[in-house]
Amino acid sequence: MKTKNLANALAVAGFGVVLALGGSSLAKAEEFTAVSWGGAYSASQSNAYIKPYMQANSDVKINFEDYSGGLAEVRAQSEAGNVTWDLVDVIYTDAVTGCDEGLFLEIDFDDDLARGRDGSRPTQDFLPEALGNPCFIPQIAYSTVFGFRKDLVSPKSIADVFDLEKFPGKRGLQKVPTYNLEWALIADGVDKADVYDVLSTPAGVDRAFAKLDTIKDSVVWWEAGAQPPQLLADGEVVMASAYNGRLFAAIEEEKQPIEMLWDGQALDLDGWAIAAGSDHVDAVKKFVRFATDTQRLADQAKWISYGPLRKSSLPLVGKHADLGIDMAPHMPTKYADQGFWTGFDFWADNKDELSERFNAWLAQ
Amino acid sequence: MAIAENINKSNGGDDVMRTADGTPLKLSLQRAQRRQKQRTFFLVVPLLVFILFSFVFPILNMLTRSVEDPQVVSYMPNTLKALEDWDGESLPGEPVFEAMAQDFKIGRENKTIGRVGKRLNYEESGMRGLFNKTGRRIDKIETGPWKQAFLDIDKKWANVKTFTIIQRHDSAYSASYYIAALDLKQNEQNEIVRQDEERRIYVSLFLRTFGVSFLIAVLTLLLGFPIAYLMANLPLRYSNLLMILVLLPFWTSLLVRTTSWIVLLQSQGVINDVLVAMGLIDDENRVQMIFNMTGTIVAMTHILLPFMVLPLYSVMRTIPPSYMRAARSLGANQFVAFVRIYLPQTVPGISAGAILVFILAIGYYITPALVGGETGQLISNIIAYHMQRSLNWGLAGALGSILLLSVLVLFGLYSRFLGLRGLKFG
Numbered sequence: 208m209k210t211k212n213l214a215n216a217l218a219v220a221g222f223g224v225v226l227a228l229g230g231s232s233l234a235k236a237e238e239f240t241a242v243s244w245g246g247a248y249s250a251s252q253s254n255a256y257i258k259p260y261m262q263a264n265s266d267v268k269i270n271f272e273d274y275s276g277g278l279a280e281v282r283a284q285s286e287a288g289n290v291t292w293d294l295v296d297v298i299y300t301d302a303v304t305g306c307d308e309g310l311f312l313e314i315d316f317d318d319d320l321a322r323g324r325d326g327s328r329p330t331q332d333f334l335p336e337a338l339g340n341p342c343f344i345p346q347i348a349y350s351t352v353f354g355f356r357k358d359l360v361s362p363k364s365i366a367d368v369f370d371l372e373k374f375p376g377k378r379g380l381q382k383v384p385t386y387n388l389e390w391a392l393i394a395d396g397v398d399k400a401d402v403y404d405v406l407s408t409p410a411g412v413d414r415a416f417a418k419l420d421t422i423k424d425s426v427v428w429w430e431a432g433a434q435p436p437q438l439l440a441d442g443e444v445v446m447a448s449a450y451n452g453r454l455f456a457a458i459e460e461e462k463q464p465i466e467m468l469w470d471g472q473a474l475d476l477d478g479w480a481i482a483a484g485s486d487h488v489d490a491v492k493k494f495v496r497f498a499t500d501t502q503r504l505a506d507q508a509k510w511i512s513y514g515p516l517r518k519s520s521l522p523l524v525g526k527h528a529d530l531g532i533d534m535a536p537h538m539p540t541k542y543a544d545q546g547f548w549t550g551f552d553f554w555a556d557n558k559d560e561l562s563e564r565f566n567a568w569l570a571q
Numbered sequence: 572m573a574i575a576e577n578i579n580k581s582n583g584g585d586d587v588m589r590t591a592d593g594t595p596l597k598l599s600l601q602r603a604q605r606r607q608k609q610r611t612f613f614l615v616v617p618l619l620v621f622i623l624f625s626f627v628f629p630i631l632n633m634l635t636r637s638v639e640d641p642q643v644v645s646y647m648p649n650t651l652k653a654l655e656d657w658d659g660e661s662l663p664g665e666p667v668f669e670a671m672a673q674d675f676k677i678g679r680e681n682k683t684i685g686r687v688g689k690r691l692n693y694e695e696s697g698m699r700g701l702f703n704k705t706g707r708r709i710d711k712i713e714t715g716p717w718k719q720a721f722l723d724i725d726k727k728w729a730n731v732k733t734f735t736i737i738q739r740h741d742s743a744y745s746a747s748y749y750i751a752a753l754d755l756k757q758n759e760q761n762e763i764v765r766q767d768e769e770r771r772i773y774v775s776l777f778l779r780t781f782g783v784s785f786l787i788a789v790l791t792l793l794l795g796f797p798i799a800y801l802m803a804n805l806p807l808r809y810s811n812l813l814m815i816l817v818l819l820p821f822w823t824s825l826l827v828r829t830t831s832w833i834v835l836l837q838s839q840g841v842i843n844d845v846l847v848a849m850g851l852i853d854d855e856n857r858v859q860m861i862f863n864m865t866g867t868i869v870a871m872t873h874i875l876l877p878f879m880v881l882p883l884y885s886v887m888r889t890i891p892p893s894y895m896r897a898a899r900s901l902g903a904n905q906f907v908a909f910v911r912i913y914l915p916q917t918v919p920g921i922s923a924g925a926i927l928v929f930i931l932a933i934g935y936y937i938t939p940a941l942v943g944g945e946t947g948q949l950i951s952n953i954i955a956y957h958m959q960r961s962l963n964w965g966l967a968g969a970l971g972s973i974l975l976l977s978v979l980v981l982f983g984l985y986s987r988f989l990g991l992r993g994l995k996f997g
Contacts, residue, residue: 279959304962307685307699382945416769427862428945441839556700559693559961560770566953567772569945 238268239487241479241494243296245273246433247456251510252296254528256498263497267490278305281482285310290484293491299343299476303555306342311480312488313341319492320344323519324501332501334540336548337476337516344479344495346504347513350539350546351386352472354439354454355446358464365471368446369394369422379438379447382428384565385554386448386473389547391418393471403550412561416568428569439465451539455512459530459537472539472546476516514540630975637748637968642690643740646683647674654738663734668717672709679706693751693963694736701727732759748969773953773970777977780950783868784932788925790872791879795924796917799883804892814884821877829941832870836861836942862944870942875931879924886920922989930978950974 241257243249249271257271272292274280278301284290297305305311314320316329316338323332330338337345355362360374367374368390380387389402395418397405405411427444429435435449436457451472457463479498481491497503504515505523512534515521524535535541588596643651649670657663678684688702708724721728739747739761750756750763754771758764765771798817802810820828835841838857846852860866890913898908936951943952950970957967 277959278962282962282964304689307689307703308962309682309686313682443837443839552700556692556698557696559963560696562961563770563772567769570772570775570948 236266236268237487237490238270239293239485239490239494240270240272240291241294241296241491242272242274242292244276247452247511248513249273251507251513252498254510255506256494256503259503260494260497267494269494277301278308278310281305281310282308285482285484288484290482290486293482293485293487294495295480295482296346296477297343297480299340299478299549299551300554300558302343302478302480303340303551305480306340307555310483311342312483312485314344314481314492315341319496321496321500323517324523325519327519332517332519334516334518336474337478339551342480343476344481344499345476345516346478346499347507348474348476348516348538348540349513350451350472350474351381351448352451352454352539352546353446353468353470354435354449354457354465355468356439356442356464357466359442360445362446362468363470364468365390366394368468368471369418371422371425374445376445377425377427377443378422379427379429379435379444379449381435381448382430382569384561385549385558387419387565388412388415388561389473389550390448390471391415394418399471399547402547403553406550407553407557412564416564419568436461436463436465439463451537452512455537459527459532469539469542469545472542473549474539474543474546475549477513478516508534508538512537512539514538633968633971633975635968636964637972638744638746639965640690640740640745640747641743642687643737644743646678646681646687647671647737649673650737651741654734654741657734657738659735659738660731662729662731665716665718667734668721668728669715671721672712672715672717675706675709679710691736691740693966694739694747694757695732697727698733698736701725701733735759735761748965749973751966752969752973773950776948776950776953777973780933780974781977783864783871783949784929787868787872787875787932788879788929790868791876791928792921792925794872795876795879795883796921799880799887799920802880802884803887803890817877817880820873825874825937826941828874829870829938832866832873832942833861836866836869861942862947864943864947866942866944867939867947867949870938871932871935874938875928878927878931882923882927883917883920886917886923890916918989922985926982926985930982933974933978 243252253271257269261267261269274292274295276298278297281292281295284292295311302311306313316333320329320333322328325332333345334348337343337348353362353365353368360376362368362370362374368378388406392402392405392411392415393399395414406415427438427447429438429447432450432453435444435447436453438444439447439449440457440461440463446468451467454465454467458465458467479495481488481495485491499517501517501519502523504517505520505525507513508515508524509526509528515524515538521535521538521540524538526532527534539546590596590599650667653667653670654663657667675684678687684702684706685699688699688706691702692699705721705724705728709720712720727733739745739757747757751766752773754766754774755763756766798813802813802817804810805813833840837843838859838861840861842860843852843857847854847857852858860869894912894916895908898912899905903911934951935949936955939947939949940952940955943949951974954967954970954974957963957970
């Protein structure tokens with residue numbers, strides 16, 4: 208009996224050694240973790256970047272995880288000296304903050320990114336707005352834009368959003384100062400190009416809050432991107448600001464009676480940032496080079512209505528993979544002249560103060 | 572035999588009681604007790620370690636973060652040194668700017684200057700941009716005069732206030748997060764004054780949190796007292812059913828309970844639909860019962876109710892019914908007997924339940940976040956905002972520490988005036 212136990216124990220131990228050896232030989236394959244926003248957006252990235260890359264490079268394994276935005280985890284990992292997220296999909300402002308704090312790695316656009324299909328250097332090929340921060344690896348442009356119930360109202364401009372007499376009903380707005388202050392000024396008659404100049408003055412901020420005051424009682428505030436299409440579909444609001452990709456899904460995939468108001472759309476950027484403490488920087492850079500080339504950026508638009516940031520990708524935007532509709536008319540970059548680019552520097556400097564004021568204003 | 576021998580020995584020898592092997596009984600007893608204590612200690616070691624890591628350590632971490640202010644000291648040492656002789660009123664001279672140029676160049680290389688800018692931006696909007704811009708440009712300038720170089724880059728460097736703010740951070744520890752957390756600020760003369768009116772938010776949120784928590788404790792008491800009374804006094808088969816009705820929601824996920832209130836209370840929800848169908852309100856004027864303070868209070872009262880019912884029940888069960896009968900037979904009517912005999916005996920349950928509900932409510936986060944809208948937010952929501960969104964962990968730490976301190980003070984007052992002798996749960 209005893210000998211049998213011993214034999215068993217030896218067998219188990221031997222098996223363990225074999226496993227450990229096998230494991231170590233497998234570990235030669237490069238493995239890193241990328242995180243993104245989840246839902247339809249992660250799905251589009253998985254289809255356009257992650258799956259093709261892993262197919263072409265069988266020795267690379269990318270763990271693709273979801274997160275809910277913000278830099279809290281990235282900073283916690285960095286402070287603990289245990290960076291497990293090697294590549295993070297971030298909005299531009301988070302890349303700027305992370306860069307200031309040394310959380311993200313600075314890259315050289317021309318060295319680290321692929322040339323355009325036409326051979327142009329990355330610094331020429333990407334939209335100039337997208338290259339403002341050395342930690343931010345540009346991917347797509349999205350916009351926060353108003354959607355409205357076309358069976359109930361027919362606004363033509365941002366001014367109509369603030370006009371409760373012409374179009375009564377509730378409005379859905381995001382519970383942050385960003386864009387709401389800009390729209391308030393535009394509705395109050397400020398030219399889109401001058402919005403941030405006006406907002407940089409105390410009088411401009413007062414003016415924006417005063418205009419927001421006029422609709423405050425009719426606002427439903429949303430926080431998650433999935434909320435505004437739902438609020439519109441339920442009839443809880445007649446118009447709401449929302450991410451253009453979410454509105455596209457509600458209009459084209461779910462056939463809701465919603466229409467987009469491109470006027471006053473606020474263009475923003477989303478891209479990758481490499482964690483400064485990552486152990487797999489080389490592998491991550493290789494992946495990023497692949498995932499931001501001309502074809503791959505154009506491919507993403509097959510699954511989601513966000514616009515590639517390379518000029519050379521724009522002509523390659525084709526049809527939606529499932530719906531078969533032409534995606535080019537749904538790219539927010541196509542309507543850039545009707546809206547404005549987010550004032551990234553303005554918000555990086557003033558977000559703390561304006562958020563406090565906004566929160567105090569909300570709680571009044 | 573052995574005992575007899577022992578007694579003989581102790582009687583004969585030295586008057587000390589001894590065990591069978593001859594050691595004094597007192598010593599042997601001490602040993603046994605020590606062993607017992609050690610065993611008990613080893614049994615609780617896992618829990619102690621767990622509490623240390625999951626409770627004590629994070630709280631200490633929070634307290635440290637709320638006073639830590641290392642950025643300027645670590646990354647601008649030359650500037651601070653040069654500012655030591657500054658009069659604080661006129662614009663500093665060339666030596667300060669030269670020291671600053673040194674700090675900026677080093678900070679630019681080590682990518683640390685951005686952290687200073689971000690830290691100072693909490694005190695004065697625009698500092699972040701100023702530091703980043705200056706860092707970029709000063710890198711390209713090789714020689715002085717530095718004062719002119721800085722002024723050329725941005726005219727904010729001609730502003731004395733900029734230097735007052737830098738100099739204010741000459742220690743690695745400061746109370747500045749607490750100042751901000753109490754809706755105060757330091758002005759250019761370094762005096763602490765109230766924050767601009769439109770930016771005051773934290774004090775009113777603290778007061779609101781305490782007020783709401785108190786209200787919820789009162790509401791759960793009013794709702795829970797009759798239930799606990801019935802549970803303690805009904806025949807077993809009914810009281811068991813009641814107990815299950817209390818425990819079932821208690822075992823249900825917090826998120827499920829919160830979201831079911833959304834289903835019930837929202838303006839296109841069940842209750843509004845019923846009211847409209849009954850003709851009590853028009854379709855146009857549905858009652859807004861959620862995404863505001865009402866929603867927060869309703870949902871939190873429901874969720875915290877078991878924490879009031881269970882302590883009340885455990886106390887009420889121990890009150891003998893004969894006391895009430897005695898009071899009645901001595902001439903008290905039902906009401907007097909209840910108020911003078913029954914109610915005082917339930918006080919330990921009431922105080923235990925009230926403190927439990929109150930403290931849980933003070934730190935509640937997810938329910939107000941889901942159903943509070945903009946007017947039903949509590950202080951924990953703003954702490955979460957600073958943890959996750961604005962990344963201002965120092966301010967989050969200060970707000971959390973103030974919350975912790977006020978709970979401890981309230982708890983101290985409470986146990987002093989009401990006593991917590993009867994505190995027991997379940």
